[in-house]
Amino acid sequence: MSCCNAKGLMPLSDALETMQNSLSKVCEKITLPLSEALGFTLADNVISSKNVPPFNNSAMDGYALHANDLAAASESNTIQLKLVGKSFAGSPFNGNVEAGSCIRIMTGAVVPDCLDCVVMQEQCLADGELITFKHAPTVNNNVRFVGEDLKVGEQVLQQGHKLTPRDIPLLASLGVATVDVYRQLKVAVLSSGDELRSLGETLQQGEIYDSNRYSIMALLSRLNVEVIDLGIIKDDYALIKAAMLKADQQADVVISSGGVSVGEADFIKEVLNEIGEIGFWKLAIKPGKPFAFGRLPNSVFFGLPGNPVSAIVTLYQLAVPAMAKMSGEKLKPALRFNATCKEALHKAPGRTDFQRGFYSLDEQGKWVVSTTGNQGSGVFSSMSRSNCFIVLEQDRGNVAAGETVTVEPYSPLMD
Template sequence: MGCCDAKGLMPLEQALTKLQSAVTNVCEAISLPLSQALGFALAQDIQSPINVPSFNNSAMDGYALNQADLLDATASNPLSLKMIGKSFAGAPYSGELPTACCIRIMTGAVMPNCADTVVMQERVQATGELITFTQTPKLADNVRLAAEDLQQGQTVLKAGHKLTPRDIPLIASLGIAEISVFRKLKVAVISSGDELKNLGEALSEGDIYDSNRYSIIALLSRLNVEVIDFGIIKDDLPLIRAAVKSADKQADVVITSGGVSVGEADYIKEVLTELGEIGFWKLAIKPGKPFAFGKLPNSIFFGLPGNPVSAMVTLYQLAVPTMATMAGLNAKPAIRFNAIATDKLRKSAGRTDFQRANYSVNAKGQLVVSTTGSQGSGVFSSMSQSNCFIVLEQDRGNVEVGETVTIEPYNALMD
């Protein structure tokens, strides 16, 4: 069965394309101290204002010399040089290095003029100022050359890059104290429904705890966005209208869960249609077929399915990449691998299936994957116990033990 046979269901790739083409970066550039910039997206390229390193320096504790002075040194014909000074980090040796002389040098210290090589201290014999070498070192051995890492004016990080703990010391090594980044995206989260109860409240017959809002906010907290939690709004048209209007004024993105199934009587749909341009999509994915996307007067809207796993899958696969674009981040495709299925997997052709699973490496060094069990869209334990999705193609049917499948390990947002 091809995607066109799925009777009105939109393939995931098409949905992603439509989402990405419908949004742009909405976050203004701000200036932040480097110490506060972790997790933000760069608003401008960072170019190195200096050479790194800015001078030739030693990579070892040892002795700096001119390699030509030791061209004939061997174990049977050791050569000795006179040590005439020392070079420490922050306290370099001054002056040029005369012929047949060397200096004591520490790691990171400036190489003296006319010295081109460093011999580590473990490979010499020192007798007072007389340093004996039993072999000829390679030219420039143990020397870090100026601009060996970065050249002045070189682009170090590009605009749109999300700053990681690996990037902060790199920028600090350039002496840059403040950088231009995009402000945090503001995301409002709304739960609606008379059946929803806050944690700690007693449940009456037919009631459920509002778990979706917790899962949505938990994942959003990993995105370095500003979350505006509107809590639970009862099924009351004026209350829902007021909440959506308020969220639209305060946030760049408004997210709700539930109330987006076709034919479902829900005030959320009525308010969204009244206030904005909203499309209710049926996606060719499982879990997560019902999905809503559109524009309110001041914000973008995502309507996630009500089932907990469906809400998480559509948030992770669709809303998160779109919000990354809105926050000025460069899009990065999901990392996927092939693995061997250790369980039989049930699958009907027609929708791309994101089954929750655990991958590992077996005794033969092969990447294998096993299901977490029940794959119902309301079984959130399947998410909690997993470390990846098994991504079963839209046209694929059941999978037998030993077949190769595609897995998508959870990234830092989910792991």
């Protein structure tokens, strides 16, 4: 039995697997214009109905010709060809091009089937209808061929792919006007705590501003979900129950911060037990041990810890992958690589630790990483100054300067 199991803490890998196995896609399919589809997840495979490009075309401004006509061209033996026409983008040349002749051609214009290469204009000298060439091109030089990018029947994008700015022009090149995607998840967010105050209010002794809701909603804004802000709920059982029931009626996912620890005023767990069910509670991670996962009658519940670093770490590492599964998105493993740690790090065995760091390349071109200082779960400046997590394994202890550690750069969600 591991040290974590002995203490009743679920390892991070088990928590992730449990959520992935217990969750299913909840979003219905909708059809959107391509111009509105950025950030949505494809509900079907996209198959090419066209060749891209649809015709042989020029990769350069220059002259299209028969490569054999210039076979003898060299620095000392220039060859002249007769100019017999032009091919512009949208206005192809439709005549015949006999041996010893060429046509003027622009980038993207149709290369007639009878010609097999394009010479860029900088390598030619034009004198009226006579074009002088000094170099012999290879066959197919500067020609982009039918279907070179995409062929009819080829799978372009896969179901579960989240559309990026790189995908939109690809689909547009196929003439795709609309796409079938999954609708946005609806995510309700609330904070729990008598000590919390909204921005703009004057703080009294023992009160703090509610920063968690802002960090959670900021990250959610990059997930292309519909956010429902339920504000701050007092540490009152009846109020929390009412808020949870309201959220459950409006959303697919309910996210709370605070109220999941073991304090006398932490009622989230009790409410969840009454109106829903708890999947697990208390994980072998740091920060973020009191993370809760469960279900309400109509929605999935994620209970984030109240400490601000714990809240964003558990949201990013646990809730975001779960919501991706619910959105129909195919999960991609986080980018991780090894780096040399420049300072000693304190770590007790027993929990996977996500310390905040700053990675870079040293003068020898090798990856190194530094700590951002105080790693307390309430020190959010450690997040603001960082660009990565230093992921320290569950059973690992203290790290000495110069040791190799695992670095996980922040994804665009956090950058």
